[in-house]
Amino acid sequence: MWPDRRLIELFKTEFPIVLAPMAGVMDADLVIAAAQGGALGSLPCAMLSAEKACEQVKIIRQRVSAPINMNFFCHRAGDPDAGSQARWKLRLEGYYSEYGVDPAAPVNAVNRAPFDEAMCEVVEELKPEIVSFHFGLPEKSLLRRVKAAGCIVISSATIVKEAVWLEENGADAIIAQGMEAGGHRGMFLTDNIAEQPGTFALVPQVVDAVKVPVIASGGIADGRGIAAAFALGAAGVQIGSAYLRCPESKVSALARVALAQALDDSTVITNVMTGRPARGVPNRLMREVGPISPDAPAFPHAATALAPLKAAAEKQGKLDFTNLWAGQAIRMGREAPAGELTRALAGAALARMKQLAG
Numbered sequence: 001m002w003p004d005r006r007l008i009e010l011f012k013t014e015f016p017i018v019l020a021p022m023a024g025v026m027d028a029d030l031v032i033a034a035a036q037g038g039a040l041g042s043l044p045c046a047m048l049s050a051e052k053a054c055e056q057v058k059i060i061r062q063r064v065s066a067p068i069n070m071n072f073f074c075h076r077a078g079d080p081d082a083g084s085q086a087r088w089k090l091r092l093e094g095y096y097s098e099y100g101v102d103p104a105a106p107v108n109a110v111n112r113a114p115f116d117e118a119m120c121e122v123v124e125e126l127k128p129e130i131v132s133f134h135f136g137l138p139e140k141s142l143l144r145r146v147k148a149a150g151c152i153v154i155s156s157a158t159i160v161k162e163a164v165w166l167e168e169n170g171a172d173a174i175i176a177q178g179m180e181a182g183g184h185r186g187m188f189l190t191d192n193i194a195e196q197p198g199t200f201a202l203v204p205q206v207v208d209a210v211k212v213p214v215i216a217s218g219g220i221a222d223g224r225g226i227a228a229a230f231a232l233g234a235a236g237v238q239i240g241s242a243y244l245r246c247p248e249s250k251v252s253a254l255a256r257v258a259l260a261q262a263l264d265d266s267t268v269i270t271n272v273m274t275g276r277p278a279r280g281v282p283n284r285l286m287r288e289v290g291p292i293s294p295d296a297p298a299f300p301h302a303a304t305a306l307a308p309l310k311a312a313a314e315k316q317g318k319l320d321f322t323n324l325w326a327g328q329a330i331r332m333g334r335e336a337p338a339g340e341l342t343r344a345l346a347g348a349a350l351a352r353m354k355q356l357a358g
């Protein structure tokens with residue numbers, strides 16, 4: 001038995017395990033497989049159009065009868081600043097000439113749009129059981145509409161102050177995202193990377209500071225990690241990296257090789273891929289220009305100038321500019337189908353807790 005059933009009851013899932021939304025490397029297939037295994041499946045919508053998000057949810061609902069979590073970014077998007085774009089292109093000049101890419105050719109801005117009116121209409125139409133946000137919460141009028149549609153709202157906190165803010169502003173559960181986590185840091189009330197706590201320190205302090213259920217996230221990849229999260233007071237876990245090598249993810253064959261070789265000390269925090277800090281396995285750009293560079297334009301605009309380079313490099317079978325987002329426990333991921341992995345994670349966690357209870 002799970003020692004805390006609040007999340008299972010809130011989400012109405014078999015297990016208190018959330019498959020993390022992972023924009024760019026997954027779609028409906030991984031959501032369906034994890035949901036069939038008993039987890040809450042999360043559909044990352046940050047890089048999807050409203051039409052595509054709608055289509056994906058419909059596919060999921062045709063294939064599995066389970067609650068679904070639609071996930072959105074909710075940063076305050078500013079227009080790209082011409083000066084910083086020009087400086088960034090200058091910094092990347094050598095790569096443009098090496099790959100024979102014209103730096104003056106127009107590039108479609110990479111779509112990492114914040115939750116907006118169009119997406120809110122999709123949510124109102126589809127009424128996903130859960131909506132999760134990264135980088136805080138959307139503006140109040142949009143959030144009110146999401147709640148009026150009957151959706152449970154969750155969001156990531158990277159420090160206690162963010163968790164308290166999320167609870168005060170309407171979150172029904174809080175994802176405590178420790179420093180170990182793969183992908184973008186959900187930070188929104190701080191920009192100091194050096195101060196970000198790890199999962200083990202963050203979870204109990206968030207649990208003490210809020211009343212809503214806490215979902216531990218970051219570096220959790222097996223039954224021991226899940227049992228530890230419960231011991232720290234969490235009511236569930238959100239797991240990303242451990243699912244990356246499942247056959248249902250959309251990680252490319254080349255990236256799978258890089259992820260399979262990654263060790264506990266293989267990931268770093270970088271800002272050069274998008275302009276916001278995120279954890280991943282270093283590619284050539286991160287090694288040579290980053291991992292942190294003051295030249296990277298603000299999120300998400302650093303990615304725009306990288307898009308043609310990424311395409312050119314990948315054509316040659318190189319990951320020089322490809323995101324390899326992954327957390328510190330990437331090594332513990334398995335190649336098993338996501339449903340099987342979910343059941344194995346839940347089973348191992350329960351066995352571990354039973355063993356610890358003596």
Ligand SMILES: Cc1cc2nc3c(=O)[nH]c(=O)nc-3n(C[C@H](O)[C@H](O)[C@H](O)COP(=O)(O)O)c2cc1C
Pocket residue numbers: 020021022023025044045046071133134177180181182183184217218219220238239240241242324325326327328329
């Ligand atoms: C490849 C990748 C992409 C991610 N994309 C998103 C995203 O689109 N939205 C989001 O809320 N979190 C995203 N995250 C962060 C996860 O929600 C979560 O915090 C993280 O995966 C937990 O740490 P773990 O990777 O160690 O399990 C991403 C993580 C990874 C590894």
